[in-house]
Amino acid sequence: MTDVQVPDAESAEEVALPAGGRFGPLGELWHDFARSRGAVLGLVVFLLLILMALLAPLVAPYDPTQQFQQNILVPPAWLPGGMAAFPLGTDAVGHDMLSRIMHGARYSLVIGFIVVTMSLVCGVVLGLLAGYFRGWVDVVVMRVMDIILSFPSLLLALVLVSVLGRGLFNAMIAIALVLQPHFARLTRAAVMAEKNREYVISARVAGAGHLRLIFLTILPNCLAPLIVQATLSFSNAILEAAALGFLGLGAQPPTPEWGTMLADARDLILRAWWVVTWPGLAILITVLAINLMGDGLRDALDPKLKRS
């Protein structure tokens, strides 16, 4: 995600920092990104989450679906009645909360990654076609995007999932579908801005075909807003998937998906706060870390904000 050409050559001159010239566009991007402490913090937390997801099977104390039926609703270890064997306590059927939270990271990150990939690819292709060819292609594509956007996203995703059938995979398809118009709109706008620039015209005069012009000449110069949107969509996808899980339409129990875990815990809110608290906290921390990164990336990639 980070190996990206920064398109704003002018602003690089304007900022005139040694990093820009010496380390190339990536170095400059990092330099601007690292100026925000929040963004770096978000990146660190995000990397830790990835590490936790990768290592979950090795470091989690138990299997996330293993039930300890003698130890139901054990409070966290530091509370009276807590057990050192279950640091964050257990839920209503005796699952170890810590193991489930660790494994949940795998679900959320994979969900975010797959959803963003799907919606990015579809949205970018549609946006490129609409912005490059204009005419009826543009009208049809953008009308359809407008229609999708007029439904509240969660509601449309809910109905889609109820039609396609409950489950994580269908939930991901539904979320990708409702997030994809944002990519299409952004790409279209960027393509229309770039299309008549001189470098595109010269490439066309040199005999480049449509496909080459679209994907190799224009697309790389539209990447900055798309990267920011992808980051924001990543956190949105995680939130919406968790919401669908919470409403019982996403991942199904006993899958250790954070939203689904919250759904199971709803009846216990007044009896066992820890069953409710940890999964939500995990969602919040993940989404917050990604949004912090997104803000940092936006500031680093947007030359207009950079100056202010």
Add this chain to the structure above:
Amino acid sequence: MLSFFLKRVALVIPTLIGISIISFGLIRVLSVDPVQLLSGEHAMSPERHAELMHQFGFDRPIWVQYLSYVGGVLHGDFGVSITTKTPVLTQFGTLFPATLELALCAMLLAVVVGIPAGIFAAVKRGSWFDQLATGTALVGYSMPIFWWGLLLIIVFSGGLHWTPVSGRIDLQYFFKARTGFMLIDSLLSGQKGAFQSAVSHLILPSIVLGTIPLAVIARQTRSAMLEVLGEDYVRTARSKGLPPRRVVGLHAFRNALIPVVTTIGLQVGMLMAGAVLTESIFSWPGIGKWMIDAIGHRDYAVVQGGLLIIATIVMAVNLVVDLLYAVINPRVRAR
């Protein structure tokens, strides 16, 4: 100006048609067997199945069915709920005020807190308040509101017993719904304590539903103010010796308001999505919970009709925001 208005309004028609096709088609094309869903009969003989197909009109070509659905909708007939056997539109009418009341309170909270916080953060850029506000807004923006609601219930209902867990009013109060807005109805009823009860039921759901709009509005206000405060006319106003309060309030804020108003308008879709979760947590009898229940019961007349009405409302609000934006900001019209 008029041609801008007409063009913008004309764009609505294809969108509306699209919305109706999606609302109608999603469930019709993809669901397994509408007859089984509608009749609730399971082991049907093929003859009985065909008879019901005919009775419900499902043996006609799909486009004929679509046209007859749209024809009905244009006459205010959105079909009849399978579970309650009452017209979809009537149900919507009874439940919508609950959602509207909740959404208005949430929005009020978001605007009353979000705009001043955003202005103050921008004016005192880099101060501890700015950092606190920016940080809090980012947390609010990242909040899984369904979890936030549960947490608030744990603390304020379970722990402190300050607020009730669910519903719109305590069961001991019973009066006729005159406006559908519990705050107004409870006042009109004249029953002692009814209004307080209604207010206490509204507090937590409003906070939950208002959290994300609040964060979005605060962030937008702050960045719009920062942009405006750097403009030449603000510097001019300052240098000619106007008091800072006047510069911020009159010169800067009025211009920063334009994007903020747009943001507020665009939160309506957000509110509808949030209402689904909020109403489900607090058992709030509004259209969000209605839709969830309908999806659970596979009551597809309600899902169809609800989706169509909600999308139309969201689209209409967005249209009004767009038109208002053009009225406030002449630069848009020129395009």
